[in-house]
Amino acid sequence: xxxxxxxxxxxxxxxxxxxxxxxxxxxxxxxxxxxxxxxxxxxxxxxxxxxxxxxxxxxxxxxxxxxxxxxxxxxxxxxxxxxxxxxxxxxxxxxxxxxxxxxxxxxxxxxxxxxxxxxxxxxxxxxxxxxxxxxxxxxxxxxxxxxxxxxxxxxxxxxx
Amino acid sequence: xxxxxxxxxxxxxxxxxxxxxxxxxxxxxxxxxxxxxxxxxxxxxxxxxxxxxxxxxxxxxxxxxxxxxxxxxxxxxxxxxxxxxxxxxxxxxxxxxxxxxxxxxxxxxxxxxxxxxxxxxxxxxxxxxxxxxxxxxxxxxxxxxxxxxxxxxxxxxxxxxxxxxxxxxxxxxxxxxxxxxxxxxxxxxxxxxxxxxxxxxxxxxxxxxxxxxxxxxxxxxxxxxxxxxxxxxxxxxxxxxxxxxxxxxxxxxxxxxxxxxxxxxxxxxxxxxxxxxxxxxxxxxxxxxxxxxxxxxxxxxxxxxxxxxxxxxxxxxxxxxxxxxxxxxxxxxxxxxxxxxxxxxxxxxxxxxxxxxxxxxxxxxxxxxxxxxxxxxxxxxxxxxxxxxxxxxxxxxxxxxxxxxxxxxxxxxxxxxxxxxxxxxxxxxxxxxxxxxxxxxxxxxxxxxxxxxxxxxxxxxxxxxxxxxxxxxxxxxxxxxxxxxxxxxxxxxxxxxxxxxxxxxxxxxxxxxxxxxxxxxxxxxxxxxxxxxxxxxxxxxxxxxxxxxxxxxxxxxxxxxxxxxxxxxxxxxxxxxxxxxxxxxxxxxxxxxxxxxxxxxxxxxxxxxxxxxxxxxxxxxxxxxxxxxxxxxxxxxxxxxxxxxxxxxxxxxxxxxxxxxxxxxxxxxxxxxxxxxxxxxxxxxxxxxxxxxxxxxxxxxxxxxxxxxxxxxxxxxxxxxxxxxxxxxxxxxxxxxxxxxxxxxxxxxxxxxxxxxxx
Numbered sequence: 001x002x003x004x005x006x007x008x009x010x011x012x013x014x015x016x017x018x019x020x021x022x023x024x025x026x027x028x029x030x031x032x033x034x035x036x037x038x039x040x041x042x043x044x045x046x047x048x049x050x051x052x053x054x055x056x057x058x059x060x061x062x063x064x065x066x067x068x069x070x071x072x073x074x075x076x077x078x079x080x081x082x083x084x085x086x087x088x089x090x091x092x093x094x095x096x097x098x099x100x101x102x103x104x105x106x107x108x109x110x111x112x113x114x115x116x117x118x119x120x121x122x123x124x125x126x127x128x129x130x131x132x133x134x135x136x137x138x139x140x141x142x143x144x145x146x147x148x149x150x151x152x153x154x155x156x157x158x159x160x
Numbered sequence: 161x162x163x164x165x166x167x168x169x170x171x172x173x174x175x176x177x178x179x180x181x182x183x184x185x186x187x188x189x190x191x192x193x194x195x196x197x198x199x200x201x202x203x204x205x206x207x208x209x210x211x212x213x214x215x216x217x218x219x220x221x222x223x224x225x226x227x228x229x230x231x232x233x234x235x236x237x238x239x240x241x242x243x244x245x246x247x248x249x250x251x252x253x254x255x256x257x258x259x260x261x262x263x264x265x266x267x268x269x270x271x272x273x274x275x276x277x278x279x280x281x282x283x284x285x286x287x288x289x290x291x292x293x294x295x296x297x298x299x300x301x302x303x304x305x306x307x308x309x310x311x312x313x314x315x316x317x318x319x320x321x322x323x324x325x326x327x328x329x330x331x332x333x334x335x336x337x338x339x340x341x342x343x344x345x346x347x348x349x350x351x352x353x354x355x356x357x358x359x360x361x362x363x364x365x366x367x368x369x370x371x372x373x374x375x376x377x378x379x380x381x382x383x384x385x386x387x388x389x390x391x392x393x394x395x396x397x398x399x400x401x402x403x404x405x406x407x408x409x410x411x412x413x414x415x416x417x418x419x420x421x422x423x424x425x426x427x428x429x430x431x432x433x434x435x436x437x438x439x440x441x442x443x444x445x446x447x448x449x450x451x452x453x454x455x456x457x458x459x460x461x462x463x464x465x466x467x468x469x470x471x472x473x474x475x476x477x478x479x480x481x482x483x484x485x486x487x488x489x490x491x492x493x494x495x496x497x498x499x500x501x502x503x504x505x506x507x508x509x510x511x512x513x514x515x516x517x518x519x520x521x522x523x524x525x526x527x528x529x530x531x532x533x534x535x536x537x538x539x540x541x542x543x544x545x546x547x548x549x550x551x552x553x554x555x556x557x558x559x560x561x562x563x564x565x566x567x568x569x570x571x572x573x574x575x576x577x578x579x580x581x582x583x584x585x586x587x588x589x590x591x592x593x594x595x596x597x598x599x600x601x602x603x604x605x606x607x608x609x610x611x612x613x614x615x616x617x618x619x620x621x622x623x624x625x626x627x628x629x630x631x632x633x634x635x636x637x638x639x640x641x642x643x644x645x646x647x648x649x650x651x652x653x654x655x656x657x658x659x660x661x662x663x664x665x666x667x668x669x670x671x672x673x674x675x676x677x678x679x680x681x682x683x684x685x686x687x688x689x690x691x692x693x694x695x696x697x698x699x700x701x702x703x704x705x706x707x708x709x710x711x712x713x714x715x716x717x718x719x720x721x722x723x724x725x726x727x728x729x730x731x732x733x734x735x736x737x738x739x740x741x742x743x744x745x746x747x748x749x750x751x752x753x754x755x756x757x758x759x760x761x762x763x764x765x766x767x768x769x770x771x772x773x774x775x776x777x778x779x780x781x782x783x784x785x786x787x788x789x790x791x792x793x794x795x796x797x798x799x800x801x802x803x804x805x806x807x808x809x810x811x812x813x814x815x816x817x818x819x820x821x822x823x824x825x826x827x828x829x830x831x832x833x834x835x836x837x838x839x840x841x842x843x844x845x846x847x848x849x850x851x852x853x854x855x856x857x858x859x860x861x862x863x864x865x866x867x868x869x870x871x872x873x874x875x876x877x878x879x880x881x882x883x884x885x886x887x888x889x890x891x892x893x894x895x896x897x898x899x900x901x902x903x904x905x906x907x908x909x910x911x912x913x914x915x916x917x918x919x
Contacts, residue, residue, distance in 0.1 A: 037184015
């Protein structure tokens with residue numbers, strides 16, 4: 001089967017790749033482009049470890065065909081920090097010990113940023129439901145939810 | 161304990177691997193690749209129990225792109241010899257059969273062959289070309305069924321250990337164990353009230369988000385490099401060496417970052433297969449399990465049955481306690497039934513105890529350790545029964561536990577006498593907590609339960625090196641599964657009297673540091689922490705020698721204080737202190753590099769006790785349980801990095817809540833798992849939970865320089881009964897089967913309703 005040629009923008013960089021028609025975005029990111037920060041926990045869209053942004057939409061990259069990325073903008077964990085400055089969520093996750101093993105962390109960070117870009121004043125319940133598609137087996141979610149709420153509070157403080 | 165006692169221990173600095181893990185830089189098991197690597201895949205059994213009549217791999221071998229195919233013929237036979245693996249014991253004869261089935265397949269998805277090919281899709285296609293002829297045999301899934309006469313036998317050679325006279329017939333009962341203390345019959349004669357119940361639990365998976373993965377490369381000279389996501393790279397090395405007859409020093413295992421394990425990554429599944437595929441193909445081989453494979457073929461924790469009988473005086477004094485536990489081992493012997501038995505009544509000072517345990521094989525994947533292996537299952541039975549006793553005696557459940565609490569000097573049913581422990585302090589802290597003092601919100605009811613884990617010491621090695629500028633590298637050999645780099649660096653900084661940022665902790669591969677037992681049993685901060693502290697002390701000893709040399713005095717005349725060598729007194733002479741940086745800068749002139757080393761078998765792991773409190777509501781129509789408030793309390797000895805201590809308590813509590821409410825392995829009539837995915841195997845998600853409040857109790861362990869006890873295991877022990885006890889108080893119905901899922905709770909409520917209405 002011949003490969004498909006796909007042009008995208010990944011973390012701001014124009015990127016072209018060849019893929020099989022059956023290949024998921026996740027596999028192209030990890031196996032072809034070396035962007036292994038996006039993780040595979042289940043391959044069925046149930047754990048959220050592979051969460052990326054596709055044209056500002058939060059998706060499980062294991063469920064999106066690579067060919068669907070044609071002409072679209074992909075954002076992954078590798079593009080979250082700005083130069084040598086960590087994103088506020090990245091800093092807060094470290095400060096609050098919101099990660100233990102760290103395998104789910106990229107997915108949680110991408111999902112949390114998507115939430116705060118839409119709603120910088122979420123209730124605890126809103127945070128918990130927004131992040132309900134991301135599994136973490138280590139933390140019990142407490143410190144993750146606190147970190148996200150704290151960043152939201154900082155964002156509101158800064159924008160006043 | 162006052163926090164001012166230490167400068168670094170007890171603080172909450174950023175973890176040394178934080179930036180790597182929030183940016184995607186950290187490399188986990190599936191993130192390693194080598195040029196020219198092949199992809200390895202495993203063909204798995206479609207049957208729960210079958211004899212392998214033949215395997216024909218010829219078509220697969222001919223497929224272009226296939227570079228190697230292996231079956232059990234490629235693995236040497238192993239002796240019937242039990243060796244330690246993580247927190248469990250494994251038999252080499254069994255483990256080689258678990259890695260690759262030989263005579264029979266013993267559970268669905270048991271490996272029967274493996275291929276290595278140039279691409280993932282060619283490897284998959286090759287698996288489909290392997291022809292296996294099976295003779296399907298009757299299977300048995302349920303423990304009680306497996307124990308019956310006439311049950312399908314998994315192993316013709318399995319004679320029950322621990323029974324006299326020695327049985328003459330094989331059975332599925334691998335072992336019976338007995339713990340006795342005092343006189344159980346005399347004890348029950350003194351009892352004024354006796355409570356007796358039967359409980360069951362289902363197997364649950366550890367549920368780490370990262371599937372098993374490894375990359376193996378065997379060179380033409382026989383040297384093996386292996387990258388593996390594991391809790392014990394020394395164990396991976398040991399198993400590969402034994403199972404493949406390769407000299408241990410020829411194998412170098414580098415632990416990748418590990419995406420959760422909880423005990424489930426203390427054994428090997430893929431690694432020996434990847435090595436043999438690499439040997440056969442002459443190429444590096446990468447293998448990664450799918451989630452489906454993780455569920456079907458990597459160790460869950462066992463399910464089992466627990467019978468509990470407790471006798472007490474009317475004032476609440478427990479005079480006798482009895483417990484019988486039968487645990488699923490999976491396809492091969494070796495469930496954690498021994499720790500289940502030993503921990504069962506460990507919270508209490510009871511004069512007469514009888515505990516009997518059975519290790520039972522059935523056609524399920526071989527169980528693996530899961531956080532405090534076995535303990536949550538016996539605690540579910542015992543702590544539920546203690547709660548019934550409290551209800552019948554109309555006593556506060558914490559007061560009843562305080563009345564019977566184990567303390568220093570209490571002799572356990574399994575032998576040891578407790579040294580300083582903090583169960584009483586933890587119970588008192590629970591009683592005095594804001595949560596317990598508050599009234600449950602309307603519609604909510606409260607449950608309380610306790611839990612115990614021994615904590616583990618065992619083998620650790622560590623080294624400390626001073627760089628030319630006086631900064632320090634601390635090297636140890638336990639994969640960091642939840643922030644242990646930070647706690648090791650904190651203890652090293654404290655010992656040295658230097659800033660935490662000057663200490664860089666490194667986890668070395670098997671060839672770069674001495675042997676370390678697994679990351680498990682809640683041992684790393686205790687045992688490896690001790691090795692790190694001792695290696696730093698060894699380095700400080702050398703630093704004092706160098707200062708003495710510089711000053712021309714006796715080394716005994718030098719002390720180490722706040723990161724500097726100083727004269728012990730004015731009699732030694734007047735010298736300006738020499739800092740670590742100054743001593744490092746002149747090391748070349750005073751004797752060369754300055755390093756410290758330590759290796760030990762750590763004794764004196766301090767037992768840990770926890771008490772959990774929950775407020776919850778039960779929807780009577782649907783059986784859905786809503787957790788409203790949850791508090792976990794635990795004696796941790798000393799919290800080295802309190803944030804990660806809290807994290808262990810919160811994470812363990814939530815895994816326990818999942819075990820209590822939803823998680824279970826569901827088998828169909830053919831012995832196949834029906835819910836091998838995260839959609840149908842329902843682990844807790846953020847919206848299921850409130851914040852998990854934590855109260856850290858610190859009763860220092862006298863056998864550690866900073867008073868460390870293990871932390872990670874205890875918090876999964878109390879939640880099962882904590883939740884069950886609250887459900888009993890919310891509904892008046894005592895649940896005795898796990899999980900207390902909506903269908904089960906709903907059915908139990910329906911069954912109880914006519915009776916309740918009649919009352």
